[in-house]
Amino acid sequence: MRSEIEDTPDTPATPGPAHIVVLGNEKGGSGKSTTAMHVAVHLLRQGYRVGCLDLDARQGTLRRYIKNRLDYVKANNLSLPSPTYAVIERVELESRSDSEKREEAMLDAFIAEFRASHDFLIVDTPGSDSSLARRALGHADTLLTPMNDSFIDLDILGQVDPNSHKVVRPSHYAEVVWEQRKTRAGRGSRPIDWVVMRNRLGTLDSANNRAMETALEDLANRIGFRLVVGFTERVIFRELFLMGLTLLDLRDVGADIKLSMSHIAARQEVAQLVNGLNLGAPAGPSDDENTGRTAP
Numbered sequence: 655m656r657s658e659i660e661d662t663p664d665t666p667a668t669p670g671p672a673h674i675v676v677l678g679n680e681k682g683g684s685g686k687s688t689t690a691m692h693v694a695v696h697l698l699r700q701g702y703r704v705g706c707l708d709l710d711a712r713q714g715t716l717r718r719y720i721k722n723r724l725d726y727v728k729a730n731n732l733s734l735p736s737p738t739y740a741v742i743e744r745v746e747l748e749s750r751s752d753s754e755k756r757e758e759a760m761l762d763a764f765i766a767e768f769r770a771s772h773d774f775l776i777v778d779t780p781g782s783d784s785s786l787a788r789r790a791l792g793h794a795d796t797l798l799t800p801m802n803d804s805f806i807d808l809d810i811l812g813q814v815d816p817n818s819h820k821v822v823r824p825s826h827y828a829e830v831v832w833e834q835r836k837t838r839a840g841r842g843s844r845p846i847d848w849v850v851m852r853n854r855l856g857t858l859d860s861a862n863n864r865a866m867e868t869a870l871e872d873l874a875n876r877i878g879f880r881l882v883v884g885f886t887e888r889v890i891f892r893e894l895f896l897m898g899l900t901l902l903d904l905r906d907v908g909a910d911i912k913l914s915m916s917h918i919a920a921r922q923e924v925a926q927l928v929n930g931l932n933l934g935a936p937a938g939p940s941d942d943e944n945t946g947r948t949a950p
């Protein structure tokens with residue numbers, strides 16, 4: 655019997671000004687949603703038009719984060735730049751495969767719409783394999799993979815020999831990225847710039863740190879990603895979510911959170927991360943980091 659839903663073609667090339675950054679890692683809790691929000695607000699504060707797409711409808715962390723922000727801004731009569739956002743809701747048809755095709759078509763449509771009207775689109779994906787997350791990878795100009803500084807997280811990217819710390823073989827996620835790279839190359843799209851970011855870094859040098867570095871450098875060469883330094887482990891990240899704030903907003907929120915030296919260092923980490931992404935400048939940004947105005 656013929657399905658009512660047509661096969662979705664390969665991810666279409668979606669020309670437009672927006673640069674698409676996908677946050678992806680099949681490991682849950684690695685910092686995708688937190689990083690997505692910080693990158694989005696950093697770019698907003700540079701004057702860019704930023705849209706966010708939450709593909710993790712079940713958890714909806716990024717949606718919640720942005721809603722919390724809008725509520726906080728309203729309750730405190732503040733003016734903080736906020737991204738536009740959309741969520742791809744889960745489709746529950748009789749057949750899972752039909753549902754996936756419908757979800758993928760919704761994703762393509764949202765991306766086409768956002769691409770035309772934004773400078774950057776930040777896409778947050780769930781911490782597990784899904785057809786929607788794979789489809790999003792096909793759209794990614796940049797894939798940003800945060801990983802916690804542990805061999806458990808590294809195992810999602812590649813299996814490492816416990817003695818030599820050399821990579822034995824790439825893992826499932828690396829193969830998923832490889833497939834999407836081939837698809838993009840096949841249709842002449844620019845290659846995905848895959849950037850792996852070490853998150854929740856400890857401040858102490860340790861044997862574990864050094865072993866992770868060796869293994870990650872080996873893996874980067876083997877499966878083709880760049881490494882950037884991410885965020886230090888800081889309690890503030892967990893506190894900001896409820897107010898929908900990022901480290902970049904702390905100067906503008908008055909007495910709710912006092913800006914400390916540690917916060918200033920953390921803000922610099924965010925700026926360093928975004929610089930390391932080499933996102934380019936699609937539409938002239940404002941020079942003033944704090945205006946949050948929309949780029950012309």
Ligand SMILES: Nc1ncnc2c1ncn2[C@@H]1O[C@H](COP(=O)(O)OP(=O)(O)OP(=O)(O)O)[C@@H](O)[C@H]1O
Binds near residue numbers: 689885
């Ligand atoms: N650098 C950090 N220091 C301290 N806590 C952090 C840091 N980065 C993220 N966290 C915290 O770790 C938890 C998981 O982060 P987050 O929700 O961003 O991960 P995720 O990859 O989106 O998770 P999921 O896969 O479940 O969607 C959150 O409580 C967040 O506040």
Ligand SMILES: [Mg+2]
Binds near residue numbers: 688716778779781
């Ligand atoms: Mg998340």
